[in-house]
Amino acid sequence: KQEVTQIPAALSVPEGENLVLNCSFTDSAIYNLQWFRQDPGKGLTSLLLIQSSQREQTSGRLNASLDKSSGRSTLYIAASQPGDSATYLCAVDPGNTPLVFGKGTRLSVIA
Amino acid sequence: GAGVSQSPSNKVTEKGKDVELRCDPISGHTALYWYRQSLGQGLEFLIYFQGNSAPDKSGLPSDRFSAERTGGSVSTLTIQRTQQEDSAVYLCASSRGLDEKLFFGSGTQLSVL
Numbered sequence: 001k002q003e004v005t006q007i008p009a010a011l012s013v014p015e016g017e018n019l020v021l022n023c024s025f026t027d028s029a030i031y032n033l034q035w036f037r038q039d040p041g042k043g044l045t046s047l048l049l050i051q052s053s054q055r056e057q058t059s060g061r062l063n064a065s066l067d068k069s070s071g072r073s074t075l076y077i078a079a080s081q082p083g084d085s086a087t088y089l090c091a092v093d094p095g096n097t098p099l100v101f102g103k104g105t106r107l108s109v110i111a
Numbered sequence: 112g113a114g115v116s117q118s119p120s121n122k123v124t125e126k127g128k129d130v131e132l133r134c135d136p137i138s139g140h141t142a143l144y145w146y147r148q149s150l151g152q153g154l155e156f157l158i159y160f161q162g163n164s165a166p167d168k169s170g171l172p173s174d175r176f177s178a179e180r181t182g183g184s185v186s187t188l189t190i191q192r193t194q195q196e197d198s199a200v201y202l203c204a205s206s207r208g209l210d211e212k213l214f215f216g217s218g219t220q221l222s223v224l
Contacts, residue, residue, distance in 0.1 A: 004153075031210050032210065034212065034213070036215075041217075041220075042217055042218075043115070043117075043202055043204075043215035043216050043217045043218050044154075044202070044204075044213075044215040045215070046212050046213060046214065049212050089153075089154070091154075091213075093210055095210060096209060096210070097167070098144055098156045098159050098167070098170070099144075099154075099156075099213065100156075101146075101153045101154040102153055103151075103152065103153040104153065
């Protein structure tokens with residue numbers, strides 16, 4: 001059974017700092033991996049989707065990497081801003097079955 | 112519509128009552144998912160619809176939970192004889208197909224008193 005773990009559960013950084021969020025999964029046989037953002041009281045917004053054949057995806061200040069063999073993904077946020085404060089969730093697509101989500105990392109960027 | 116729409120946004124009910132939660136997916140999206148998010152927990156998969164195929168109900172926690180999708184579009188999640196442990200945010204998502212990017216609604220916050 002696929003399990004997804006995100007560490008740390010919460011993170012607080014000063015504005016302007018670069019940061020890395022970690023995601024690990026137990027079964028390397030995945031179709032793709034997605035990173036989502038969730039603001040309080042809101043649904044999830046997809047940030048980046050990395051196919052299993054890819055190593056990384058970039059969108060603006062966000063960069064997500066994927067190392068399938070070691071069961072790891074990272075989300076790198078450059079020059080963090082208070083508006084980046086949210087919960088970030090990692091989800092693994094095992095292929096032909098629904099996504100398996102981690103519990104998320106709650107990020108606070110302090111001005 | 113422009114995005115996934117869920118209603119109501121909040122629902123307070125008494126233990127033992129039935130509730131219906133509605134989801135309007137993005138037009139043209141063939142896949143529709145229901146997830147549940149409890150305080151401090153990750154997203155728990157409930158049920159998944161893909162086109163005209165039989166739904167994947169493997170995540171439904173008990174037979175008090177059921178869902179249907181009419182005409183390949185709107186979906187309703189029904190919880191019968193609600194219990195306090197059913198209190199959670201119920202999230203709906205849709206996608207163009209399986210293994211495609213998911214688009215989520217804002218969720219329904221269900222509180223069972």
